[in-house]
Amino acid sequence: xxxxxxxxxxxxxxxxxxxxxxxTLDLDAAVSALETYRDLYHDKGKVERMLxxxxxxxxxxxxxxENCPERPARLYSFWNDFEAKWRAGDSGASDLLSRVRLxxxxxxxxxxxxxxxxxxxxxxxxxPVGYVHLQTGNLDRAIRSLQTAIAASxxxxxxxxxLGDAYFLRGEPETARQIxxxxxxxxxxxxxxxxxxxxxxxxxxxxxxxxxxxxxPLACHWLPGYAYVRGVFRPKQIRRLDEFGVFVDAxxxxxxxxxxxxSPVMDARLFLRGIVLCDNEPFLTMVRGIDFPDVRRRMKEAxxxxxxxxxxxxxRRQRLN
Numbered sequence: 001x002x003x004x005x006x007x008x009x010x011x012x013x014x015x016x017x018x019x020x021x022x023x024t025l026d027l028d029a030a031v032s033a034l035e036t037y038r039d040l041y042h043d044k045g046k047v048e049r050m051l052x053x054x055x056x057x058x059x060x061x062x063x064x065x066e067n068c069p070e071r072p073a074r075l076y077s078f079w080n081d082f083e084a085k086w087r088a089g090d091s092g093a094s095d096l097l098s099r100v101r102l103x104x105x106x107x108x109x110x111x112x113x114x115x116x117x118x119x120x121x122x123x124x125x126x127x128p129v130g131y132v133h134l135q136t137g138n139l140d141r142a143i144r145s146l147q148t149a150i151a152a153s154x155x156x157x158x159x160x161x162x163l164g165d166a167y168f169l170r171g172e173p174e175t176a177r178q179i180x181x182x183x184x185x186x187x188x189x190x191x192x193x194x195x196x197x198x199x200x201x202x203x204x205x206x207x208x209x210x211x212x213x214x215x216x217p218l219a220c221h222w223l224p225g226y227a228y229v230r231g232v233f234r235p236k237q238i239r240r241l242d243e244f245g246v247f248v249d250a251x252x253x254x255x256x257x258x259x260x261x262x263s264p265v266m267d268a269r270l271f272l273r274g275i276v277l278c279d280n281e282p283f284l285t286m287v288r289g290i291d292f293p294d295v296r297r298r299m300k301e302a303x304x305x306x307x308x309x310x311x312x313x314x315x316r317r318q319r320l321n
Contacts, residue, residue: 011041018047022054023099025107027061030054050096056082057100064111072111076123076132079104105135119145120152126190128153131162134169142166157183157190168197174234177201181233184224184272189217200232221268225303228275229310235279244283248290251277255298267302274299275310 018033031054038047060078064071079101086097109132122128130145146163153159160183168176176198183191196202204226208219227233238244251273258266274295277284284292300307 011037014040015047019050019096022050022057023096023103025057025061025100025103027054027058031058053086053100057104066111066114069115072108072115072117072129072132073123075104075108075111076127079108080124102136105132108132109136109138119148122149122153126156126158128156128159128162130159130166134162134166137169139166139170143170155186157186157188158192160186161191161196165195165197173198177227177233178236181224181228181236185276188220188224191220193220201227204230204232218264218268221265222271222303225268225272225275225306228272229306229313231313236276238276238280238283241283241286244280245287247273247276248287251295252289271299271302271306278314 014033014037018030018037021027021030021033031051034047034051034054038044038051060082061075064074064078068074083097083101112129112132117129119129123132128146128149130142130149133139133142133145143163143166146159146166149159150156150163160179164176164179164183166176167173167179180191180196180198180201193202193205201223205219205223208214208222208226209216212219212222214222224233238247251270254266254269254273258270277290277295278292278299281292284290284295296307299310
């Protein structure tokens with residue numbers, strides 16, 4: 001009787017049931033519904049692709065047993081490879097992939113809790129536990145976790161980027177962008193640009209690649225300078241002289257490295273730090289070894305056209321004040 005009834009199931013009801021089961025990781029139900037749909041309606045197009053996805057997910061989960069201490073890290077590693085492969089093979093699968101992704105990260109979040117992992121732990125190099133909470137939409141938990149991770153690893157640009165994402169999704173874009181700026185000052189290439197939530201910044205990156213001919217890494221390094229000059233990033237105000245002294249020391253060390261090994265990336269990094277120094281000009285007279293005109297000269301040499309825009313921005317700011 002069950003076989004007879006299945007013949008009269010609505011075509012799209014059966015297909016949608018399979019898709020919904022796949023999206024929630026009910027993989028046995030997904031395989032059953034999709035195979036039935038394929039056999040009844042002789043549809044071997046996207047259904048075969050979805051069946052392959054369901055099977056691959058099942059195989060991957062089987063390699064991550066529940067009682068294994070390494071389960072969270074294994075789950076993350078599997079998903080990372082799986083997502084890259086699926087996106088490359090099916091450009092039209094983004095909606096279903098997003099639904100599967102949420103279910104998978106909910107599963108991963110539970111694995112993190114079951115394993116009792118502290119917030120400072122990384123599941124993979126530069127991928128903190130807080131990233132998992134970010135992907136599930138648990139933004140308050142993500143922010144607390146990522147702040148803990150930053151305290152434990154203050155030079156991890158990726159963690160700052162994820163923290164910026166959490167604030168951006170929580171509806172605080174100005175806070176997010178100041179955190180993105182901190183990430184860029186550490187290492188723009190270290191940020192996860194493929195998942196960055198601020199479309200304004202990713203649009204600037206694409207523009208630099210397409211209109212200025214910068215390759216991916218160089219676009220990453222020039223992006224914060226362009227974003228700063230365009231007002232996307234607010235001026236970074238340094239409050240304490242000792243903090244400013246540390247910033248100056250880092251600038252001078254970078255300038256010395258650039259003198260010995262000059263490159264376009266070094267130009268971009270010095271330009272960004274030059275803007276920060278200039279925005280904190282009153283401190284410059286209190287620190288030895290740094291010269292305001294020399295900072296501006298380096299900026300002009302690195303990117304004359306952007307430097308000209310920067311000067312016009314400074315003039316407008318001075319008129320408004």
